[in-house]
Structure formats: C-alpha cells, structure tokens
Amino acid sequence: SVKNYGQADFLSFVDEKPLTFDEVNSEIEKLKSLLSKHGIKKGDKLAILSVNMPNWGISYLAITFLGAVVVPILPDFHESEIENILKHSGAKGIFVSDKLRGKIEHLDCKALSLCIRIEDFSVFKTDTELPDALVPDNSLIAEDDMATIIYTSGTTGKSKGVMLSHKNICSNAIASQKLQNISVGDRMLSILPMSHVLENTLGFILPMIGGGCTYYLPQAPTPSVLLPAMEKIRPTIMLSVPLIIEKIFKLRVRPKLTKSPVLRTMYKISFIRKLLHRAAGKKLMKSFGGELKFFGIGGAKLDSTVEQFLIDAKFPYAIGYGLTETSPLLAGANPGDGSLQSTGPPIDGVEIKINEPDSKSGEGEIWARGPNVMMGYYNDPEITAEVLTEDGWFKTGDLGSFDNKGYLYIKGRLKNMIVGSSGENIYPEEIESVINNFRFVIESVVVQQKGKLVALVHFNREELETRYQHLREEITEHIENQIEELRSELHDYVNARVNKFSQLKTVVVHAEPFEKTATQKIKRFVYA
Numbered sequence: 001s002v003k004n005y006g007q008a009d010f011l012s013f014v015d016e017k018p019l020t021f022d023e024v025n026s027e028i029e030k031l032k033s034l035l036s037k038h039g040i041k042k043g044d045k046l047a048i049l050s051v052n053m054p055n056w057g058i059s060y061l062a063i064t065f066l067g068a069v070v071v072p073i074l075p076d077f078h079e080s081e082i083e084n085i086l087k088h089s090g091a092k093g094i095f096v097s098d099k100l101r102g103k104i105e106h107l108d109c110k111a112l113s114l115c116i117r118i119e120d121f122s123v124f125k126t127d128t129e130l131p132d133a134l135v136p137d138n139s140l141i142a143e144d145d146m147a148t149i150i151y152t153s154g155t156t157g158k159s160k161g162v163m164l165s166h167k168n169i170c171s172n173a174i175a176s177q178k179l180q181n182i183s184v185g186d187r188m189l190s191i192l193p194m195s196h197v198l199e200n201t202l203g204f205i206l207p208m209i210g211g212g213c214t215y216y217l218p219q220a221p222t223p224s225v226l227l228p229a230m231e232k233i234r235p236t237i238m239l240s241v242p243l244i245i246e247k248i249f250k251l252r253v254r255p256k257l258t259k260s261p262v263l264r265t266m267y268k269i270s271f272i273r274k275l276l277h278r279a280a281g282k283k284l285m286k287s288f289g290g291e292l293k294f295f296g297i298g299g300a301k302l303d304s305t306v307e308q309f310l311i312d313a314k315f316p317y318a319i320g321y322g323l324t325e326t327s328p329l330l331a332g333a334n335p336g337d338g339s340l341q342s343t344g345p346p347i348d349g350v351e352i353k354i355n356e357p358d359s360k361s362g363e364g365e366i367w368a369r370g371p372n373v374m375m376g377y378y379n380d381p382e383i384t385a386e387v388l389t390e391d392g393w394f395k396t397g398d399l400g401s402f403d404n405k406g407y408l409y410i411k412g413r414l415k416n417m418i419v420g421s422s423g424e425n426i427y428p429e430e431i432e433s434v435i436n437n438f439r440f441v442i443e444s445v446v447v448q449q450k451g452k453l454v455a456l457v458h459f460n461r462e463e464l465e466t467r468y469q470h471l472r473e474e475i476t477e478h479i480e481n482q483i484e485e486l487r488s489e490l491h492d493y494v495n496a497r498v499n500k501f502s503q504l505k506t507v508v509v510h511a512e513p514f515e516k517t518a519t520q521k522i523k524r525f526v527y528a
Contacts, residue, residue, distance in 0.1 A: 001021055001208050001209065001211065002021045002022060002025045004211065005021045005184055005211035006020065006021050006022040006025075007020055007021070007022060008020060008021055008184045008211050008213070009213035010023075010024050010208070010213055010214070011024055011054035011057055011058070011213070011214055011216075012054060012213065012214075012215050012216070013053065013054065013215070013216050013217075013218055014189075014215050014216065014217055014218065014229045014232060014233060015218065015232075018213055018215075019054055021211075024054075024057075024058060024061075027058050028058055028061050028062045028065060030121075031058060031059065031062035031121055032062045032065060032066055034116075034121065034123075035062060035063070035066060035068070035093075036066065038093070038114050038123070038126060040063075040066060040068055040092065040093065040114070041066070041067070041068070041139075042066065042067030042068060042139045042141070042145075043067065043068065043069065043146075044068045044069065044092050044093075045068070045069045045071050045089045045090055045091040045092060045149065046063045046068055046069070046070060046071065046091060046092065046093045046094065046095070046114075047070075047071040047072075047073055047085070047086060047089070047091040047093070047094040047095070048060065048063075048070060048071070048072050048073065048094070048095045048096075048118070048195065049073040049075065049082065049094060049095070049096045049097070049100050049103065049104065049195075050075070050095060050096060050097035050100060050118045050194075050195075051075055051097050051099055051100070051193075052190055052193065052194050052199075052216045052217065053097070053118070053119075053216050054216065055095075055118050055119065055121070056095075056118065056194045057194070057204055057214075059095045059116075059118060059121075060072075060194075060200075060204070064141075064147050064148070064166070065141075067139055067141045067145065069146050069147065069148060069149060070147065070148040070149075071085065071086075071089045071091050071148070071149050071150075071151075071161075072148065072150055072194065072195035072196075072200065073085055073151070073195055074151075074193055074195045074196065074518045075099075075100055075193060075195065076193075076518060079103050079104075079106075079107065081159065082103055082104065082107065083107045083108065083109060084159070085151050085159065085161075086104075086107065086109045086111075086112060087109060087111070088161060088378070088379065089149050089151075089161060089378065090111055091109075091111065091112060092111060092112065092113055092114060093112065093113060093114030093115065093116065094112060094114070094115055094116070095116045095117075095118040096115065096116070096117065096118060097117075097118050097119060098117070098119060101117075112125075113125075113126065113127035114126050114127070141166065142166075143165065143166050143167040143170070144165050144166075144167055144375075145165060145166060146163050146164070146165055146375060147164055147165055147166045147168070147169055148163075148164050148169070148200075149161045149162065149163055149164075149378050150162045150164065150195075150196075150197050150200075150324050152324050160377045160378075160380065160383065161377055161378035161379070161380070162197075162324045162325050162374050162377060162378075163374055163375040163376055163377065163378050164197075164327055164374055164375065165375055167371055168327045168371065168372050168373070168374060168375070169200075169201055169205060169327050169372075170205070170209075171327075171349060171370075171371035171372050172201050172326070172327040172328070172329055172347075172371075172372040173201055173202070173205040173206045173209050174209065175329070175347045175348040175349050175350070175372070176201070176202055176206050176329055176332075176347065177206060177209055177210055178347075178348050179332055179333075179334060179347055179348075180237075180294050180296070180318070180334060181210065182206060182207050182209075182210035182211070182212040182237060183210050183211055183212065184210075184211040184212070185212075185236075186207065186210065186211075186212035186213070186236045186237055187212065187213055187215060187233050187234065187235045187236050187237065187291075188203060188207045188212055188213065188214040188215065188235060188236075188237045188238065188239075189214075189215050189217075189229060189230060189233050189235035189237075189238050190203050190204075190214055190215065190216050190217070190239075191217065191221040191226065191238065191239070191240065191244070192239055192240070192241065192518075192519070193518050195518070196518050196519060197324045197327065197328045198239060198241075198298055198299055198322075198328055198519065199239060201327055201328060201329070202239055202296065202320075202328075202329065203239050207237070212237065215229070215233050215235070217229055221244075227287060230287065230288050230289045231289055232289075233289060234289035234290060234291045235288065235289055235291070235292060236291050236292060236293050236294070237292075237293070237294045237296075238288070238292065238294070238295050238296070239295075239296045239297075239298070240295065240296070240297050241297070241298070241299040241300060241519045241520045241521075242297055242299065242300050242301065242302040242303065242306075242520070243300070243443075243516075243520035244520070245295075245297065245302070245306060245310070245317070246302070246303050246306050246436075247442070248284070249305075249306045249309055250306075250442060250460065250463075251442075251460065251462065251463065253280050253284065253309070254309075255463050255466065256280070257276050257277075257280060259467075273312070274312045277309050277312035277313045278312060278313055278314065280309075280313060281309075281310075281312070281313020281314055281315050282313075284313060284315060285315065292316055293316050293335070294316055294318060294334075294335060295315065295316055295317045295318070295335075296317075296318050296319075296320055296332075297317055297318065297319050297320070298319070298320040298321065298322065298328070298329075298519075299519035299520065299521065300519065300520065300521045301341075301410060301429060301433070302319060302341075303433065303436050303437070304340065304341055304433060304437070305436075305437045307319075307340060307341065308340065311340065316335035316336075317335060317338075318332060318333055318334060318335050318337075318338060318344075319332065319333070319338060319342070319343050319344065320332035320343060320344070321343035321344075321408060321410060323396060323398075324374075325373065325374045325387070325394060325396075326350075326368055326370075326372050326373055326374070326394065326396075327372040327373075327374070329347055329372070330343075330346060330347065330350055330352060330368050330370075330372075330396075331343045331344050331345060331346050331347060331350075331352065331408045332344045332347055333345065333407075339403070339405070339407050341409060342403070342407040342408060342409050343407070343408045343409070343410060344407055344408065345405075345406045345407055345408065346368075346406075346408070349370050349371055349372075350368060350369070350370035350372065351368065351369045351370060352366060352367070352368050352408060353366075353367050353393075354366060354367075354400065354401060354402065355367045355395070357401065361401065362401040362402070363399055363400065363401045363411055364399065364400075364401070365395060365396065365397070365398070365399060365414055366396045366398045366399070366400045366408070366410075367389075367393045367394065367395055367396065368393070368394050368396060369391075369392045369393045369394065373388075373392065373394045374388075374394070376388060397413060397414045397415060398410055398411075398412070398413060398414065399411040399412055399413070399414055399417070399427070411427055411429070411430070412427040412428065412429035412430065413429070416428055416429065416524065418448050418453070420501040420502075421451060421501075422501065424501040424502075426453070426501060426502050427502075428445070428446035428447070430498070430502070431446045431453070431455070431494065431498055431502055431504070432444045432445065432446055432455075434493075434494050434497050434498060435455055435457060435490065435494055438486075438490050438493055438494075439486075440459050440460045440463055440464060440486055441457055441458070441459060441460070441490070442458045442459065442460050442513070443457075443458050443513070443514060443522065444456060444457045444458065445510075445514060445522055445524060445527050446504070447524070447527055447528050448528075449505075452505035452506075453502070453503065453504050453505055454504065454505055454506055454507075454508060455490075455491075455494070455504050455506070455507045455508065456508050456510045456514075456527055457487070457490065457507055457508065457509060457510060458510045458511075458512070458513055458514060459483055459486060459509065461479060461483075464479050464482055464483070465479060483509060487507045487509055488507075490507050491504055491506070491507045494507075514526075514527070
C-alpha cells in the first residue's frame, strides 16, 4: 500500500490533516524500533486498550510487522474482564489511551512489563532494561502466523480468545474488496470500536488495501458529534450495527412521518408510505454528507420494517453476515443487489452449507469453510474441537437457510432457541422482530420463565412525551397510562401474528435500555 499510495491520505481525526501512507509507515518504523528496544519479539502478545484514533492503527501495524500478536480489548470491558484477558493471553505489554488508563492501574498482571501511552507512544512503565546494542529480529512472518487474538463480546457471558492469522484477515479483506471496491479518494468514517473484528478488518485493513482514508471521531458517536463530522468528511463508506440505523428511523424519521393524524392515516397506505420514505431518504442521504455509496450493516439482524424503509428510500445499504471466528465476513451483497432480510450469497472464496437441514423448511445450522476461518480458540483446544471439524468446517451456531438464488437467511442463534412444551422449536429473534415493529417499541428480549414466554419491552418514552407534550402537568401520568395500554395491546398484537406455541404469556415493561455488547447486541444472559 505504501508503494502504491504513498502520498495518498490514510488515517486522520475528523478535524485534523490526514497522515499519508508514507507518514504512517514512518511512524510504524519508529514504533517497531521502540518495541524491539524493549525486548518485544516475534510471537509476543501486546494488548491495545484504546478509543479509536490513528495511533490505534499505527500500533496494530507496528506490532504485527514485528511478528508479534495484537490483543485488542474492547473499551467498554469491565476491569475484571480486562484483567482476565491480559492474564489469559499472557500479554507482555499494553498500549492504553488516557481515557482508559484508570482501568489498568490497579490490575494484578505480573506478566505486563511494558505500558505505553498510545497518544504519543511514551513509555510509562517498563521492567525491561534497554539493550546497549539492538539486535534486530529478522524472523520472516508467514501468512499462517498468528496476527491477533480477539476476545469476543459474547451475548452468553464468557469471552473466548479467537486466534486469527495474517492469512485469515487479509483474505477476508481482499474478498470484501471484490464485493465493494475501495480506492484512493474514498473516505471511511469510523463509528465502531477498532477492537472489534468488523471495524478492524473491514473498517481499517480493507481501506488500507484499496488506498482509502479512514477518519476517526474525537468523541463518542452521539448525534451532536456525528452529524457535523459527516457534513465535513462527506463519507463514501461507513460501517454500522443495526441498532444505529434502527434508532435513526424509529427516533428521528418515523415520528416526523406520523406526527399528525392525517399523516398517520396516509402512512398506512402502501404507495404513499413509499413516497414518504423516498423523500425521507433524500434528507437522510444529505445528513450523511450526500456522497455515501456504501453503508455496511452487520453484527446482528436488521429490523425488517427498517430495512423496508431503506429499500424504499433508495439508501445505499448492504447487509453482511459473519462472526469473529471468520475474520468476520461470510456472506454479503452490494447495495441494490440484496433481498429483504437476507445477508446475500457467500463471499468469494468462502463455502457455506446448511448442516442436516430440515426436510420441510430447509433450515439447519450454518457451517462455513474458507481461508478466513480462525486458527482456533487460544489455549482452549477442547472448545476449538467442538466447533472446527477435521476437514475445516466451522460450526457457526447460527440457524439459517438458502433461497433458490443462493442467498442466505439467518433464523437465529442455535443456543437462543427455546424448546416448547411439546418439543416445538421457538426462535425468540422472530418474536422480537414482530414486537419491534409495534409502534413506540425501541427494543425487546423474549425469554422463557417457568415454562412460559415473557417479553421484556423497552418503549420509546421520548416519542410519547413529544406527542403528548400539550398535556403539560398531566403528561407523566398520561404516559404511564399510555404505556400500560400499549403493553396490553402489544400482547394481543404479537399473539395474533405468531404461531400458537410462540405466543407470549405476558409483556413486561423494561424502563431502561438493555445491556449490550460492543456491537449493540443485547446480552441475553443478563435477562434469562
């Protein structure tokens, strides 16, 4: 990339002058020298605990170019999780940003001999005496060498260390480049954590391969930070999780389209709704800077109502499917080539099959094979053997099926599936999809309690307050009454739309947003 795009922009904060590929390469060489002087060599583990910034990527590349192994840590991990990751991985050092330094100050990590402030690469802790004469490590780095250990932000509660090789990551980025070409002049605005595999491979490595420039926000991606950034950068490429675009639709777009009784009546008419969606889509594109050509969505299933809006709005979205264990992308389609609620076909070089499909529905567990499938779980051969077959198939744990065009559809997680009293397979994600289409609902979780299905539902109080603000003093009491009516109505609404064994026993109002992983998937184990 340095040879091909040396003078092109590569990494930058939104409000700063971008570093070119040549400038980044120079910084990488300096950092490699610093790490070598502190005894870091091929195979050593170095963690990165930091918010997004250009120096995150420089640290990542310096570590991997030495043949050492990156251990990215999600910024929202608890101190105890961080300590477990550092101990389990055997990390010798860590790059940490100022905002997160407090999370490591009291940790008991004896193996951690080198601590570096990522903002300026200054060393603030070292147990290594600098050698008088540096002996460079000229070990060759092979494509099958380990590049990173990524600890999953699992919805089941236990993080596993996923070992990915240089080949795993690069093959996935190259295949993704064939799906959506990125070249010099493209601008990626990063809003997902770089420590997550989705942003790491597709938001960092992929633009690097194609010569694009990635911009980072100086603060968390709240609307007040994100909107001015999009106006300034005018991104051509963005990656997101479903919850972000779902919130934009449910909290910003739909309330404006249904703010009066007349509009609500018109919105129920299909062809008028499409016209309203198209008009809203033009405004949405403008708010994203007006030059967006690819808005990739992954990490969880997208709400069908929101996806239909994106289709009507002609918004350039694309849904991808993958896992940390597959570096991550397995299936995807270009904007305009998708199919409602499908992830698209397998990407180049990847095989996907449905293992032991149901004879009627064609559904079964999704298995995948390809150069992007992980090496295994770090220091956990037993769990590795449970998910990797001898002939290279990875058991994803997801249930799905193919249509006659070869497009993949995800049913839900195998471990989330609930077995009914008569042996029926109940998929909570399907029931949640029905719930989330109900007015004023932001998100929901369906769980089984004492053999009965219970829905925990988070309603949009903000939208209710806006609608009934004319009541003033009585608004709080009125909204509480309104939510109780919605709760009862939602119960009947859902049960009229699902099969008998998937019907809800009760709906419980959940006042606060649900606890989520870094990719905004609800941590189901908290509510089970």
